[in-house]
Amino acid sequence: MKKMLIALLAVAGLASCTKSDVEFESNQQQIGLSPITQNRTRAMVSDSAFPANEKFMVWAWYKQLPAGTTISTWQADASAQQTYIDEKEFEPKATTQNPTGLWAGVTPYFWPKLGSLLFAGYYPATTELAKIVSYKFDDADNVMTIAGYKPTSDNYATTGFVTANTTHEEDLMYFKMTPASSDSATNDTGNTVSNESNVDVVFQHALAWIKVTLAEAENTPADATITVSSVKFTDVCTTGTGTVEDLADIVWATTADVADIEVLDAATVLGAVTTVKKQPIVIPQAMSGNIVITYTIASSDGSKFEEVKTIALNTLKDDAATPNTINKWEAGKCYTYAISIGTSEILIDPAVTDWGEVNIPIEVK
DSSP states (O other), X not given: OOOOOOEEEXXXXXXXXXXXXXXXXXXXXXXXXXXXXXXXXXXXXXXXXXXXXXXXXXXXXXXXXXXXXXXXXXXXXXXXXXXXXXXXXEEEOOBTTBTTOOEEESSOOBOOSSOEEEEEEEEOXXXXXXXXXXXXXXXXXXXXXXXXXXXXXXXXOSOTTSSTTSOOTTOOEEEOOOSBXXXXXXXXXXXXXXXXXXXEEEEEEOSEEEEEEEEEOTTOOTTOEEEEEEEEEEEEEOOEEEEEETTSOOEEEEOSOEEEEEOXXXXXEXXXXXXOSOOOEEXXXXXXXEEEEEEEEEOTTSOEEEEEEEEEGGGOBOOSSSOXXXXXXXXXXXXXXXXXXXXXXXXXXXXXXXXXXXXXXXXXX
């Protein structure tokens, strides 16, 4: 990778003065970012590849400081800070100079010659999200704020990276400020990109992903038909403000807005394990509601009854060797609620008590 060239030529003149010529490399290098996603426990993305053809938003701050300057040193330095990239779109750009397809500015942005840059950003790149996301970075503060966020899918249809064919607008992600500043001469990470440097930025999921599976319990009689007509999560907070401060993970504060989330589109007859298609993405929060399951159990002659089972969400435990109570949804985690319903045949064990003899005398005169 080419490095910034500064040539200083000292020439002795007749008057013993020194002439210094400063020459900069003529090929200006465009800023390229290499996005990856950081997996956590059951994270929504199944690998670390950022989805192709998707855009994200970027900030970059400039100071005339060497690459590798940490955030704390940067903030303590008295040099003037400039916002160079102010919440602008980056998109994948595969070119002859960028054969691996780094993400670069929709409007090209270029590396500084003397200073370095710190980066931060979020996904997706939508005008609606841009209205509520802000970043404050100065000598005292370093915080990204996502104010009054509400998932845009009112009916909580299948969203995010659930399958390769879905749109990704629901999966809110962010990358923290790069922990050290970068310039064009110090970003070679073994990439084969020519004439363009790159910075790896790690996206993290800001929301929680909810999945439900349904199954008939083992040893359920063959003549029994169990049909689930509704699976509902109640009192789910739908609006909140997220903050990413310094290099900490996102923290959410929810509002009083709540809704019930129905995940079944149609009644489902139980059998082998099936995954419900509707998989809501929700704001991380402490659980205060219930999971409500409505189902019918029918006999082969059509006789049936309906039951409604209500369970407090914050009483359920995971399937770890030492089970943990799951009383909150955390950012970057996928929670699978595995519902299994069975039944037992109604059996009646009749018993007859002995006849009790009762003598009733009748006298006829």
